[in-house]
Amino acid sequence: DTAVSQTPKYLVTQMGNDKSIKCEQNLGHDTMYWYKQDSKKFLKIMFSYNNKELIINETVPNRFSPKSPDKAHLNLHINSLELGDSAVYFCASSQGIGLSGNTIYFGEGSWLTVV
């Protein structure tokens, strides 16, 4: 059973289009994340939700809008796609955000190519 699953795995789209990536976790975690990995393999956080509340919002263009309908789901919608948005987007989840924190588990990634 896949713990953190995201769809689609591959997405090729034209500049200016709007697209969404969906993520679901079956680990019972209360915190979910979106990370972006660029062409140099550098992984950087974009957003984090805890119990459906946005708690981390890094410097990301307004064209990116996360939505968490419930604790098990975190979707990423991207408007007016640009060439520079091409990257791998990873969804992740963890239990808790307290002082001890907890291990973050990643999905398999969604490869977005903007042409």
Added chain:
Amino acid sequence: EDQVTQSPEALRLQEGESSSLNCSYTVSGLRGLFWYRQDPGKGPEFLFTLYSAGEEKEKERLKATLTKKESFLHITAPKPEDSATYLCAVRLTGGGNKLTFGTGTQLKVEL
């Protein structure tokens, strides 16, 4: 500014040739250092968490250690299946559960 630097960027080993990967960090307050393994086309897979200087953790051929300025991932007698990119990440005081990653070490183990 908080920084995480991994070295080397790439490493080629012969099967059985032990070595170490380095993760050095300059951060204001460390609340955990994480090692992940990433295979091509896959998401990062959790390996270890270290919390305090002097701590060590082992898993099969891998051993992670932590000092006040760096962490090492020691690979003993590696096998081709250990080939992957190894990522180091830190969780900072006041940073919630956000991880700040290094750029990784791409390891290739050859027969």
